[in-house]
Amino acid sequence: MAFYLAQEVQLARRHDKILSQRLVLLQQMENHLGDKKTEKTSQTQAADAAYKRNAALLNDIEAAEKRLQARVHRQPHPDIAKLETLYWASVEESIPKWEQFLLGRAQTPVGFKKKKSAKYNISHPEGAAQR
Numbered sequence: 001m002a003f004y005l006a007q008e009v010q011l012a013r014r015h016d017k018i019l020s021q022r023l024v025l026l027q028q029m030e031n032h033l034g035d036k037k038t039e040k041t042s043q044t045q046a047a048d049a050a051y052k053r054n055a056a057l058l059n060d061i062e063a064a065e066k067r068l069q070a071r072v073h074r075q076p077h078p079d080i081a082k083l084e085t086l087y088w089a090s091v092e093e094s095i096p097k098w099e100q101f102l103l104g105r106a107q108t109p110v111g112f113k114k115k116k117s118a119k120y121n122i123s124h125p126e127g128a129a130q131r
Helices: 002-074 078-102 126-131
Strands: none
Touching: none
16 A cells, blocks of 8 residues: 555656646746737837828828929919010021021021120239229
């Protein structure tokens, strides 16, 4: 009977060791699960923040695009439009005069003067003022 008692004590110790290992493993699993939940929560928060940031950036870009399109399609001031019309009329009027010159078949058109470069005495500006 002593043999059975010794075997029973040995089995009880082994059972206690297994239960303690099980408890440690359960605690590790709970910790791991808690870490996973925390990580998932932080990832979800980061994803939400990124989504909000991207939406705000998209709204800013769309607003800027609308402002630029409005600026492009805006009509110029009437005085500027008039000057532009007069300019292009002048250009179209002078095209026949310049066409042959630009093609290299004629001299400079009449009425065109080359500007002479002004000569200044840069080394002695006081002397230039006295002349």
